[in-house]
Amino acid sequence: MKNLKKVIPVRHGDYDRNTGALTEKGKAEIQELAEAICSLIGDLRPAVIFTSTRQRAKETTAIIEEKIVGTTRVECDFLTGDDFTDGDLALESILKSITDDHQAVIIVTHFEAPSGVVHAFSNKKFTNPFRRKTIPTGTGFVLCMETGEIKQIPS
Numbered sequence: 798m799k800n801l802k803k804v805i806p807v808r809h810g811d812y813d814r815n816t817g818a819l820t821e822k823g824k825a826e827i828q829e830l831a832e833a834i835c836s837l838i839g840d841l842r843p844a845v846i847f848t849s850t851r852q853r854a855k856e857t858t859a860i861i862e863e864k865i866v867g868t869t870r871v872e873c874d875f876l877t878g879d880d881f882t883d884g885d886l887a888l889e890s891i892l893k894s895i896t897d898d899h900q901a902v903i904i905v906t907h908f909e910a911p912s913g914v915v916h917a918f919s920n921k922k923f924t925n926p927f928r929r930k931t932i933p934t935g936t937g938f939v940l941c942m943e944t945g946e947i948k949q950i951p952s
Contacts, residue, residue, distance in 0.1 A: 799897050802841050805834055805950075806904045806914035807937030810860075812853040819856045826935025827857050831864040833950040834903065837939050841900035844868045847891055848905040858905050868903070918942070 807830060810823025819827070838844060844865060848858040850872050862868055871894060895902060904914050918940055937950045 800900050801895060801902065801942050803838055803901045804904070804914065804918045804940040804942065805837070805901065805937055806906065806940075807834075807857070807861075807950075808907065808932045808934055809849075809851075809853040809857040809905060811934040817852040819853055823853070823857075823934060824860065827860040829951050830935050830937055831861045834861060834937070834939075835864045837950065838865065838901045842867050843898055844901035844903065845871060845895065845899050846903040846905060847871050847873050847894070849907060850874050851907070854905045854907070861903060861905070865903075914938075 810819045810825075810827040810830075812819050812823050844867065846858050846861060846868050848854045848870060855872070858870060862870065873890065891902075891904070906914070939948050939950055940946075941948075
């Protein structure tokens with residue numbers, strides 16, 4: 798992971814509770830988020846996207862992939878929950894999958910998990926900046942590995 802510059806955990810877009818598919822609102826959220834991610838990572842390559850296997854996460858990933866050419870997708874059954882803590886199987890598996898060549902890592906997951914990803918990679922206490930338990934759909938964070946700066950996207 799010596800070349801890793803950016804870690805970007807995101808929550809999937811708004812979705813239909815009956816079908817699991819992204820709604821039009823969700824697709825618009827992720828289009829905006831994908832554009833923000835694209836400008837933030839610039840030409841950092843290779844980039845890898847770890848995604849939950851749930852339909853809403855896979856659709857979110859597909860929209861991001863349209864904007865960021867040259868990514869590699871890794872689907873992970875263990876990213877379907879809302880918890881992502883240090884020592885968890887998810888973190889260990891992701892860390893093992895990141896090579897020294899990877900410069901950007903995007904993790905598409907659910908609920909509160911983006912906060913846990915930031916905490917796990919930065920070793921900093923990270924509190925959800927929203928007044929509710931879960932992170933809003935279509936929201937992410939970017940962690941700059943060189944400076945430790947954490948920024949919400951889209952801002």
